[in-house]
Amino acid sequence: MAYSIEQRDEQLLNTTAPIRYHWYFDNAHRHLVRIVMEIDNNSDNNSTAEPLTLGLPVWIPGSYKVRDYISTLGSFTVTDADGTALVWQWISKNRLQIASPTQSVHVEYFYYAFERDSTIRSSHVTRSHAFINPVTCALYVEGREHEIHHVCFHYDRTKWATISTPLSPVKSAVASDEPLVLGALNYDILVDSPVEIGNHFVSKFLYENSVVETAVVGRGNYDADWIARQIETIVTTEAQMWGGLPFDRYVFIIHLFPTMRGGGLEHARCSVNAVESGNWSDTAKLHNLLSLLCHEFFHVWNIKRIRPRELGPFDYNQENLTRMLWLVEGATSYYDDMLTYRCGFYTRDEYFKVISKDHLGRFFRTPGRLQASIKDNSYQAWVKLYLPHDESVNRNVSYYLHGGLIFMLLDFWIITQSKGIKRLDDGFRALWSVYQQRPATGITEDEFIEVVESATGVTVRERLTQWLNSTAELPFDEVFGAMGLAWQPAPVKDVKPSEGTQPMTLVQKLFTGATLKAENGKILVAQVEENTPAEASGLAPDDEILFVNSTRVASVDDVEYQLAKRGTESASQLVIASDAAMEAIALQPVLQPEFVFAVAEAANDEQKRWIEFWLARS
Ligand SMILES: [Zn+2]
Numbered sequence: 001m002a003y004s005i006e007q008r009d010e011q012l013l014n015t016t017a018p019i020r021y022h023w024y025f026d027n028a029h030r031h032l033v034r035i036v037m038e039i040d041n042n043s044d045n046n047s048t049a050e051p052l053t054l055g056l057p058v059w060i061p062g063s064y065k066v067r068d069y070i071s072t073l074g075s076f077t078v079t080d081a082d083g084t085a086l087v088w089q090w091i092s093k094n095r096l097q098i099a100s101p102t103q104s105v106h107v108e109y110f111y112y113a114f115e116r117d118s119t120i121r122s123s124h125v126t127r128s129h130a131f132i133n134p135v136t137c138a139l140y141v142e143g144r145e146h147e148i149h150h151v152c153f154h155y156d157r158t159k160w161a162t163i164s165t166p167l168s169p170v171k172s173a174v175a176s177d178e179p180l181v182l183g184a185l186n187y188d189i190l191v192d193s194p195v196e197i198g199n200h201f202v203s204k205f206l207y208e209n210s211v212v213e214t215a216v217v218g219r220g221n222y223d224a225d226w227i228a229r230q231i232e233t234i235v236t237t238e239a240q241m242w243g244g245l246p247f248d249r250y251v252f253i254i255h256l257f258p259t260m261r262g263g264g265l266e267h268a269r270c271s272v273n274a275v276e277s278g279n280w281s282d283t284a285k286l287h288n289l290l291s292l293l294c295h296e297f298f299h300v301w302n303i304k305r306i307r308p309r310e311l312g313p314f315d316y317n318q319e320n321l322t323r324m325l326w327l328v329e330g331a332t333s334y335y336d337d338m339l340t341y342r343c344g345f346y347t348r349d350e351y352f353k354v355i356s357k358d359h360l361g362r363f364f365r366t367p368g369r370l371q372a373s374i375k376d377n378s379y380q381a382w383v384k385l386y387l388p389h390d391e392s393v394n395r396n397v398s399y400y401l402h403g404g405l406i407f408m409l410l411d412f413w414i415i416t417q418s419k420g421i422k423r424l425d426d427g428f429r430a431l432w433s434v435y436q437q438r439p440a441t442g443i444t445e446d447e448f449i450e451v452v453e454s455a456t457g458v459t460v461r462e463r464l465t466q467w468l469n470s471t472a473e474l475p476f477d478e479v480f481g482a483m484g485l486a487w488q489p490a491p492v493k494d495v496k497p498s499e500g501t502q503p504m505t506l507v508q509k510l511f512t513g514a515t516l517k518a519e520n521g522k523i524l525v526a527q528v529e530e531n532t533p534a535e536a537s538g539l540a541p542d543d544e545i546l547f548v549n550s551t552r553v554a555s556v557d558d559v560e561y562q563l564a565k566r567g568t569e570s571a572s573q574l575v576i577a578s579d580a581a582m583e584a585i586a587l588q589p590v591l592q593p594e595f596v597f598a599v600a601e602a603a604n605d606e607q608k609r610w611i612e613f614w615l616a617r618s
């Protein structure tokens with residue numbers, strides 16, 4: 001059976017399923033879901049003589065970390081349809097086997113569905129709502145993943161009025177006393193379909209023949225209607241880039257809670273987007289949300305469909321390693337802010353500032369960018385990006401950040417080499433045609449290069465291969481220069497006291513290369529970048545800063561102020577504590593000019609035309 005993640009709602013109507021889950025929410029206040037799984041074992045291709053193996057994925061596609069969701073399931077019973085116990089045992093940490101299955105097998109267990117701050121990758125069931133990623137609790141039946149799966153939802157619909165999910169309705173009308181039944185054409189689609197149930201905000205609109213739903217869950221002074229309107233712009237802008245939408249229905253689930261850790265997760269007909277709630281009058285916060293929404297929606301094409309060979313079909317029992325996350329996360333990171341700009345959410349000036357600060361600025365503050373190639377960082381994502389530590393900054397760099405810049409260079413390379421006729425969009429549209437011709441199989445690095453070269457007429461192989469395999473600095477000056485752009489020092493701002501200002505605003509913030517954090521009343525060094533004044537001084541992660549220039553320091557700001565007051569002419573004297581010992585350290589910060597991404601002063605008319613072409617909004 002060919003791998004497919006495509007499903008249209010009409011395909012599930014009036015279907016029956018040989019594998020059914022019943023989810024009971026009576027104990028939602030305890031964050032518990034009781035699950036009864038019914039497996040019909042009597043169809044022609046399933047012999048009851050063979051042992052039946054069930055399992056739970058150890059990871060969720062899109063997030064490259066072994067999470068062992070099985071740890072939250074328990075109290076298993078396995079019976080036939082009459083309740084007679086069947087013999088079964090665990091055969092690995094996440095798989096169980098039933099020795100002699102009967103024609104109908106019932107497996108019952110409890111799921112503790114309560115991830116506090118990282119719900120996009122797991123579940124959150126409380127008195128007020130239920131958010132469930134089926135990958136965390138729906139066992140697969142080995143060898144029968146291609147069959148139709150149904151989920152029957154048992155909850156009080158007068159208490160929870162709304163459900164948002166890409167799972168498809170099985171019946172066109174449901175009586176008030178019967179459970180809601182939703183379905184998936186196969187197991188891959190089931191576990192790619194998160195479910196939000198509760199009393200959340202919902203808004204829908206139609207783009208051509210596709211229904212796009214916005215579901216906003218959370219607390220705070222946000223304006224859900226406003227968010228839904230921006231989503232219309234995002235969907236329209238991205239659909240225009242790709243030439244239409246590849247689904248009949250799509251759901252944006254948006255979680256906005258005060259304690260939420262931000263992030264998103266992409267699915268074929270859905271995305272889950274989490275942003276810390278709070279002060280929504282902050283423009284940067286709004287921009288973060290809009291850029292996240294653009295990012296996750298771009299994945300509809302780039303990763304859910306156009307994808308490396310290794311990312312679909314999946315092996316749910318172990319890490320799925322790929323050297324190509326530069327393509328799916330790198331390009332998506334380049335396009336997320338580009339699309340935020342194309343949607344009109346950023347002015348041109350704001351877009352340049354975002355490139356300066358969030359892309360180039362962050363990249364150059366990561367010495368680890370020169371220590372491992374992006375392909376190695378992709379391959380090791382499971383044990384690098386997803387298991388970071390204090391020293392990571394010096395050993396590797398995120399393939400989102402690194403990949404985003406490689407795609408920016410690639411876009412500029414194509415524009416300059418084609419003399420402003422072709423651009424990266426042309427390459428991605430060609431990749432989309434290739435996907436449509438053979439959706440069951442992902443692409444290789446070689447194929448990516450071939451498709452982009454034939455779509456643009458520009459030779460990219462030599463350059464791109466070098467950028468992907470090398471640890472050398474990327475040729476920003478050369479490629480930006482050819483385009484009439486520059487990464488250059490900003491004029492140093494004159495910090496002059498003006499009447500009525502506080503002393504803190506009078507001093508220039510200095511650069512040390514150490515990142516500080518306040519923890520339990522202590523000021524600690526979080527990380528130290530290599531080849532910086534902090535490294536030269538001997539500061540190291542976990543050092544506690546007690547005194548700066550004989551002043552007892554009370555906060556991170558205070559340390560920065562004391563350093564700034566001494567200036568760069570002579571070293572500041574620090575007293576630090578590490579382990580049990582106290583030490584004196586001399587730290588000489590520098591005044592590091594801020595760099596900005598800008599149109600070069602020397603840009604000629606042709607280059608200015610290329611820049612306009614790059615920044616065209618449609
Ligand atoms: Zn992504």
